[in-house]
Amino acid sequence: MTDRRRRRPVVAVSLGDPGGIGPEVALKAVADDTLRRRARLLLVGSAAVLRRHAEALGRALPPLAVARQAPPLDGETAFAEDDSENGSTGGPLHVLDVAEDGAPSFSFGDVSAAGGRLSMRAVERAVDLCRTGVADAMTTA
Known part of the structure; x- marks a missing residue:
């Protein structure tokens, strides 16, 4: 098992409302190599929503590693390819997709019940990822 003091922390980032910012x-956070060298980011939301925002912004996404289940408790398997000693950021962007019925229909700038859910x-x-030790911290974008 990886010593938590030596590895970069896992930060679960909830993506917020699909129609919001x-x-x-x-997307801007994961494009920051300095941030990705300091922490392993696990985006929590909808991969389809993330792709749609990237397309609207004209941003290229790194390869996505999309999962519907949380990574293993020690995080070694899920983040092995981007946890080198020098803090390489070349691995895929990890997304825990929690959309139950695919991406909700949404319009940029509009709120909806489906987006809120x-x-x-x-x-x-x-929060569950933090409680179970999969993530060291969480934030909401």
Whole structure:
């Protein structure tokens, strides 16, 4: 098992409302190599929503490693390819997809009940990841 003091912390980032700025904020955060060298980011929300925001912003996404289940407790398997000693950021972007019925229909700038449910589910999963030791911290974009 990895010594938590030696490895970069895992930060669960809930993506917020699909129609809001959360996915855009998350995309900007994962584009910051300095941040990715300091922490292993696990985005929690909908991969489809993330892709749609990236397309609207004209941003290229790194390869996505999308899962519907949380990574193993020690995080070694889920983050092995981007946890080198020098803090390499070349691995895929990890997304825990909590959308139950695919991505909700949404419009940029508009709120919806489906978007609110997805946002809340992402926060609840991020909290669970912290409680179970999969993530060291959480934040909401």
